[in-house]
Amino acid sequence: MTPRLTTPAAVAAMLVAMMAAPARAADYVQAPGSSLAFATKYDGEVFSGRFGGFDTKLRFDPERLDDARLEVTIQLAGTSTGNADRDSTLAGSDFFNVARFSRATYVAERFRAVDDGYVADGTLTLRGVSRPVALHFTWTPGNPALLSGRATVKRLEFGVGGGDWADTALIPDEVAISTRVFLHPAP
Amino acid sequence: MTLKNTPERWGAVSQALHWLVVLLILAVATVGLVMDELPRTPKYFWVYTAHKSLGITVLALMLLRLGWRLYAGGVPPVAGTPRWQATVASATHWLLYALALAMPLSGWLYDSASGLRPFRWFGLFTMPKLTGPNEWLADRARDAHELLFLLLVALVVLHAAAALWHHLIVRDETLARMLPRRRTRTPEPEDPDHDA
Numbered sequence: 001m002t003p004r005l006t007t008p009a010a011v012a013a014m015l016v017a018m019m020a021a022p023a024r025a026a027d028y029v030q031a032p033g034s035s036l037a038f039a040t041k042y043d044g045e046v047f048s049g050r051f052g053g054f055d056t057k058l059r060f061d062p063e064r065l066d067d068a069r070l071e072v073t074i075q076l077a078g079t080s081t082g083n084a085d086r087d088s089t090l091a092g093s094d095f096f097n098v099a100r101f102s103r104a105t106y107v108a109e110r111f112r113a114v115d116d117g118y119v120a121d122g123t124l125t126l127r128g129v130s131r132p133v134a135l136h137f138t139w140t141p142g143n144p145a146l147l148s149g150r151a152t153v154k155r156l157e158f159g160v161g162g163g164d165w166a167d168t169a170l171i172p173d174e175v176a177i178s179t180r181v182f183l184h185p186a187p
Numbered sequence: 188m189t190l191k192n193t194p195e196r197w198g199a200v201s202q203a204l205h206w207l208v209v210l211l212i213l214a215v216a217t218v219g220l221v222m223d224e225l226p227r228t229p230k231y232f233w234v235y236t237a238h239k240s241l242g243i244t245v246l247a248l249m250l251l252r253l254g255w256r257l258y259a260g261g262v263p264p265v266a267g268t269p270r271w272q273a274t275v276a277s278a279t280h281w282l283l284y285a286l287a288l289a290m291p292l293s294g295w296l297y298d299s300a301s302g303l304r305p306f307r308w309f310g311l312f313t314m315p316k317l318t319g320p321n322e323w324l325a326d327r328a329r330d331a332h333e334l335l336f337l338l339l340v341a342l343v344v345l346h347a348a349a350a351l352w353h354h355l356i357v358r359d360e361t362l363a364r365m366l367p368r369r370r371t372r373t374p375e376p377e378d379p380d381h382d383a
Contacts, residue, residue: 043304047320082322083301089227164228 026064028183030056031144036074036179038153043170047086052078056181058147062118062139065111070120070135072106095160101127108135120149126158137179144182151177191259196364201259204252205365208245208287212343215241216336232304239298240309246291253284265359279346286339293332300325 034056039048052075059069076096080087091098108122117138124133137149153175155161161171192198197205218238225231261280264273295317298306302320307313318324353361 045302045304047302082320083303083325084322085227085301086303094228164230167229170229 026059026061027186028056028058028060028145029186030054031182031184034179034181036072036177036181038175038177040155040171040175047081047083049079049081049087049090051075052080056147056183057186058181058183060111060139060147062113065113065118068109068111068120070106070108070122074104074106075102076104077102094163094165097127106133106135124153124158126153127160129158131157144184147179147181147183149179149181151179153177192262194263196360197262198259199367200255201252202365202367204248204255208248208252211241211245211248212287212339215245219336236307236310239294239306239314242291242294243308243314245287246295249284249287249291253288256284262364265353265361276349279342279349283339283342283346286335286342289335290332290339293328293335297325297328297332300328 034054035050036054037048037050039046041047054072054074057069057071059067061067077091077098079090079096081090090096093099104124104126106122106124108120110121112119112121114136117136120135120137122133122135123130131154133151133153135149135151137147140146140148154173155171155175156166156168156173160175165171189198190200192201215238218234218241222231222234222238225234264276268276295314299316299318300321302316302325305313306316350362350365353359354363
């Protein structure tokens with residue numbers, strides 16, 4: 001479970017931790033123009049959507065992968081797929097249930113280099129369920145730096161689209177996620 | 188009864204198309220009003236498909252009907268009809284044709300622009316999409332579909348009321364000549380205990 005920043009004790013602990021660890025040059029925060037999208041299909045009809053918003057914090061140095069950390073907060077309310085009926089269904093209890101779970105989080109602390117970039121073996125917490133999700137990405141240094149990544153999320157593991165919607169012949173279990181995050185060095 | 192229309196009455200083809208379209212429009216309108224109240228889950232999507240399928244059937248029959256009307260001609264108003272009544276009746280008829288075509292077309296456009304799922308006519312074959320997903324167009328098409336429906340209801344009421352007025356009040360052949368069997372219009376004896 002991720003620490004909740006709602007109690008004074010948690011905030012104090014966080015502040016102490018921040019003061020104890022000197023800021024690193026490889027700390028980044030999300031810059032404007034970033035995108036996080038998903039794509040799936042209904043009865044063969046492909047559609048894609050964007051989440052209501054997301055925020056990325058990254059510590060990354062290709063030379064120090066063991067020290068890397070990625071934390072993404074995804075706002076589920078306001079998810080838009082280009083159809084108001086579909087959007088309200090997605091926000092409803094059968095899918096994201098934004099009334100109870102307004103946001104999802106993705107936290108990764110284990111990174112490895114692969115042929116075409118990197119893989120973060122992180123944990124996605126969505127709809128109150130936490131499961132491992134691998135994020136494949138490429139890294140383009142600069143200011144802003146660019147993290148361009150893909151992941152596959154099995155929606156049914158998280159109870160997204162249960163009940164009447166569980167039939168994978170209508171909606172495949174695997175949802176494609178793609179992201180392009182521009183990153184500024186943290187102030 | 189002849190297939191083609193005569194100056195006295197509508198032929199079998201015009202009558203069959205007229206009453207078939209009446210039944211289909213009643214069915215498609217009923218389903219359309221009911222489905223708005225249904226939960227939007229796959230369990231009930233067959234109701235939407237039924238509505239769309241009935242609508243496309245109306246569209247196909249109305250195209251046939253329009254062709255037949257242009258080929259076989261209409262039936263002139265019964266003798267003695269005032270000119271203004273004939274004009275209003277004729278305008279109503281052509282507007283009904285236009286609406287019975289525009290309703291399914293706007294629905295089809297709404298379905299296409301929504302881009303939610305494939306539309307298979309009664310589950311038998313996939314209908315082509317008129318356009319790709321387009322939320323703005325979908326909203327406009329839906330508005331048009333609702334507005335045209337209200338217009339259609341108003342015109343159907345006018346049309347049916349006029350037919351019944353001819354039949355029950357004026358007691359002429361206007362309605363009878365759109366009915367399969369020729370009803371001989373022997374005036375019934377006035378009977379206060381009998382509801383006509």
